[in-house]
Amino acid sequence: MSLKRVALWAGAAILALAVVAVGAVFLIFPRVSKAPDLKVEATPALIARGDYLFNHQLACGGCHTPELEPHRFSRVNDKTRIGAGRRMGGAPEFPTDIYAANVTPTALGDWTDGEIYRAIVSGVDRTGRPLFPVMPYPFYKSLDPEDVKAVIAYLRALPPQPVTLPRIKLPMPLPIIMRLVPADPTPEMRPAAKNEVALGRYLAFSSSCFECHTKRNERGEPTGTPFAGDNPFGLPGGGVARSANITPDKETGIGSWTRAQFIARFRAMTPEAAAKMAPEAHDADTEMPWTNYSAMTDEDLGAIYAYLQTVPPVHAKVETFTPPAK
Ligand code: HEC
Ligand code: HEC
Structure with a gap:
């Protein structure tokens, strides 16, 4: 067989394998059970x-x-x-x-x-x-x-x-x-309120704090240090918001915040307060759903605070907002 033919056959074989592999993915996945009887x-x-x-x-x-x-x-x-x-x-x-x-x-x-x-x-x-x-x-x-x-x-x-x-x-x-x-x-099981750190962990993962405040790759998989932030979110006006470092580092994270300050930061962002802040062309805007979280209970916000104080501190400054290039 000439070299050209070998190459042709090899190419055809690779293509066939790829077709079989993609077909298998479509047949086998998504691999989830039947909907529960509920x-x-x-x-x-x-x-x-x-x-x-x-x-x-x-x-x-x-x-x-x-x-x-x-x-x-x-x-x-x-x-x-x-x-x-x-x-x-x-x-x-x-x-x-x-x-x-x-x-x-x-x-x-x-x-x-x-x-x-x-x-x-x-x-x-x-x-x-x-x-x-x-x-x-x-x-x-x-x-x-x-x-x-x-x-x-x-x-x-x-x-x-x-x-x-x-x-x-x-x-x-x-x-x-x-x-x-x-x-x-x-x-x-949702941990009981008296197990504050365990409840806070449950909430920090299920309420998307971890997801947004940990750097991810283009497939959305977390690759960064947990809660160190710096995940970019493009804003419609061309600016970029980046999630904050919410590890307990004293200078660049929330290590110097008290529990009361942490809760107050959320309470301040009611829908009424946010409605008064109509950002011009999405200046200094955010992806964080503050207005939704603003009505979380003291118990839940306090638990998240308690858990975040236990994660390893990361010393890394994040610029949380960059305006659109003029
Ligand atoms: C960050 C944004 C986001 C959050 C938070 C979110 N969803 Fe969704 N959800 C989506 C998107 C986007 C889709 C459509 C996905 C698609 O079409 O492939 C979706 C799809 C769904 C669907 C399927 C609807 C359909 O017709 O196929 C349900 C049900 C749903 N979400 C419920 C929820 C519930 C309940 C919560 C909270 C526990 C939630 N979602 C939180 C973005 C979100
Ligand atoms: C959709 C993405 C997203 C989600 C979900 C999210 N955040 Fe954020 N967060 C951001 C971004 C972006 C910023 C920076 C801009 C700003 O202040 O809103 C931020 C800022 C913060 C700040 C302010 C830090 C500072 O120095 O002022 C705190 C505290 C915070 N987030 C905690 C949380 C907690 C706790 C949760 C879960 C209950 C959470 N975030 C969920 C994106 C997110």
């Missing part, structure tokens, strides 16, 4: 708990609720359209337009409770399609099942919002990579 018994107390989780502690609403027009600092949620979904694209770190789905009964009305449960903790929709992991299901997999059930009870009780949003269209090879992300949940 019926959430909604009570007023469970719905109220779900309201707190969705709008505040887990900040689902930070993504799934449209913001007030015109834009305000830290995106103030439009309370008349809770869960209607919104377009999230536009920022440079996203490869395409991304839409946080409509999660009101208009969209989820014919899903079973088990299918909603599986979407939140495993990351596939009712048909088994993998969800783009901007939806933080890799961090929801450890949620306490009681917390997930409360969220489902709340979603079911939301006023319907007749909005249809487009589905994400991802460029290759993301549709292949994305199939590998969904996984079965590994539920944890």
Whole structure:
């Protein structure tokens, strides 16, 4: 055989292998179990708990609720359209337009409770399609099942919002990579309030603090020192916000903050306060859903503070906002 022929055959063989491999990924993944057989018994107390989780502690609403027009600092949620979904694209770190789905009964009305449960903790929709992991299901997999059930009870009780949003269209090879992300949940019990540090750890991971405040690679996997920040978020006006260093370093982190100062920093960022800060062309803006977190309880915020004081301090200054280049 001539060299050219060998090369041709080798090329064909590699191509065939690649086709088989991609086919296998599509056949085998996402590898998640059937939706659990589950019926959430909604009570007023469970719905109220779900309201707190969705709008505040887990900040689902930070993504799934449209913001007030015109834009305000830290995106103030439009309370008349809770869960209607919104377009999230536009920022440079996203490869395409991304839409946080409509999660009101208009969209989820014919899903079973088990299918909603599986979407939140495993990351596939009712048909088994993998969800783009901007939806933080890799961090929801450890949620306490009681917390997930409360969220489902709340979603079911939301006023319907007749909005249809487009589905994400991802460029290759993301549709292949994305199939590998969904996984079965590994539920944890929510620690009791008296175990403050353990509760704080549970909250810092499930409430997306770790996700945003730890540097990640382009696939979204955490690669940096936990809670040292410096994750860039492109702002629509061209500026860049970077997550702060929230390790207990005294100079560059939050090591010199008291528990009361930490809680007060969140309390100051109510939707009413943020609404007065309409950033001109997204100057000094942020991706952090402060307005959602501002109504977290002292118990939950205090626990996060207590946990953050136990992580290794990192001495590294972060410039949290760079204005757009003029
Ligand atoms: C950082 C933004 C973000 C947060 C926070 C977030 N989501 Fe999502 N969610 C998304 C995006 C984006 C999608 C669409 C993913 C896709 O289409 O592949 C989505 C999809 C979903 C879906 C699937 C809907 C469908 O039609 O396929 C459900 C259900 C859902 N989210 C519920 C929740 C709940 C409950 C929470 C809080 C516990 C939450 N989300 C937090 C961004 C987010
Ligand atoms: C979507 C990304 C995102 C999430 C989620 C997020 N943060 Fe942030 N955080 C940021 C960015 C960006 C900044 C810097 C700009 C600003 O101050 O808002 C910041 C700033 C901060 C600051 C201010 C530090 C200072 O020196 O003023 C604290 C404290 C903080 N975050 C704590 C938290 C905690 C605790 C959580 C979880 C409950 C959390 N963050 C979740 C992105 C995020």
